[in-house]
Amino acid sequence: MSIELLSPAGDMERLRMAVTYGADAVYLAGSDFGMRAFAGNFTPDQLREAVAFCHARGVKVHVTCNTMPRNDEVSRLPAWLELIADAGVDAVIMADLGVFALAGKHAPGLKRHVSTQAGVTNYEVARAWHDLGADRVILARELSLEEVAELRAKTPRELEIEAFVHGAMCVSYSGRCLLSNYMTGRDAQRGACAQPCRYKYALMEEKRPGEYFPVYEENGETFIMNSRDMCMIDHIPELMEAGVDSLKIEGRAKSAYYAAVITSAYRHAVDAAQAGVPLSPVWRDEVEKVSHRHYSTGFWFGQPGQFTEDARYIRDYQVCAVVESCAPDGRAVCSLRNKFRTGDTLELIGPGLEPVSFQVPVMADADGFPLEEPRTPQMKFTLQLPHPAPALSLLRRQVSEP
The missing domain is CATH 3.20.20.70 (Aldolase class I)
Incomplete structure (x- = not known):
């Protein structure tokens, strides 16, 4: 099929x-x-x-x-x-x-x-x-x-x-929410949701202004709509x-x-x-x-459940550079996205390519001079990759422990 x-x-x-x-x-x-x-x-x-x-x-x-x-x-x-x-x-x-x-x-x-x-x-x-x-x-x-x-x-x-x-x-239900509109004036049905469901909430009783009582799930978690x-x-x-x-x-x-x-x-x-x-x-x-x-797995196999401990994203990897072009020998022109330097361990990923780790060698700037660390966002530099890679391949590195 x-x-x-x-x-x-x-x-x-x-x-x-x-x-x-x-x-x-x-x-x-x-x-x-x-x-x-x-x-x-x-x-x-x-x-x-x-x-x-x-x-x-x-x-x-x-x-x-x-x-x-x-x-x-x-x-x-x-x-x-x-x-x-x-x-x-x-x-x-x-x-x-x-x-x-x-x-x-x-x-x-x-x-x-x-x-x-x-x-x-x-x-x-x-x-x-x-x-x-x-x-x-x-x-x-x-x-x-x-x-x-x-x-x-x-x-x-x-x-x-x-x-x-x-x-x-x-x-x-199916994204039909008024909470963002009510709280921030940003209408979810007009493409502007502020995601207030990710906020941390507390309870305030009408006759006790300024006194906030935490809203807990069974183990003390407070992000009940996340x-x-x-x-x-x-x-x-x-x-x-x-x-x-x-x-x-x-x-x-x-x-x-x-x-x-x-x-x-x-x-x-x-x-x-x-x-x-x-x-x-x-x-x-x-x-x-x-x-x-x-x-x-969403609702495909039953209730997905909320994650109530926090609303943070898991961000363990960071893109360092994008491959602009690459010669058959793996010598690539790249564009910087986030800082890294010679000796760092990066992963090369690309269309149809399995990820491969390698240690960054000395690079070269646009004039061909040795470069230890590209610093300017979007700057072009040359880097020897472990193997040839097509344009729009990416170099990334792990920024936290797995």
Whole structure:
């Protein structure tokens, strides 16, 4: 069974990483109507560039239009939908029924995908969307594997099923939360969530202002709404058996490094599952080497549970440099991201390459003079790698104990 790997692209750098590291499709937002207001997002010209880059490599582009627009925004939608259709986008992702209808009218060539924000949790609603013209439904993250399999079995086969397999999760049902809007004025349904579910809360009694009483879980933990991240890399064969057509990685607001490493890990997991062979532990380990919260399998196999001890990210690795070009002998021109020096131990990772550790030799600056430590952000320098590596390969180092 063929299955699509769908990766996030918050800006052009992250898009290039996702495509280079193995995505079959990417999803992104333009400058309006997307659910990640603080990702880089794409201007109209950048959107055309992104589509051209992806299509030249056989990768599809899905554009999010999944906010819940207000009256004063609706008049802008037809022009926006016509623009993304003219740019050559493959599909548009929507949660609002009015936007869905407008897309059918103003961008009839685009496939219409129903966002997870619409809360598709059963086969009847999936059928209803299909009857209205939907090409795909993106399932609510609250469904179990058995529910997804039943939904697939009871819906038309031409209706594609997309499901999240990796990334941040929301404490609210399918992301429909008012807490951010209430506390900060930033509307989660308009792409601006401040994630107040990650805050540490205390209880204050009305007649005792200024007295704060801690809110505890059973072992003294206080982060009662802090959701774990989802990680389903160990269960790709089960997802394929359930009939999922597209595996979605969350993370348009996350780094280019995240887009590269997580896409690469799931690329190998999908390829292994399709070949009927076990996933190498090398690629399973990669999902631990990006910034993440404590993992769970989401709702796929039962309740994920909250992580109540703290809301911090686990950040054990740091990108030091990006490979700009590399000669056949492994001599590479790199661009600095974070400081390191001769003698440090780094890992080289790249598209299709297993990570390899090496000790940094003496480098050379742009003029060919010996260089012990590149210091200026984005500066170019030359470094001998342990073997040749394609452009957009990365050098990273461990910054904490495993």
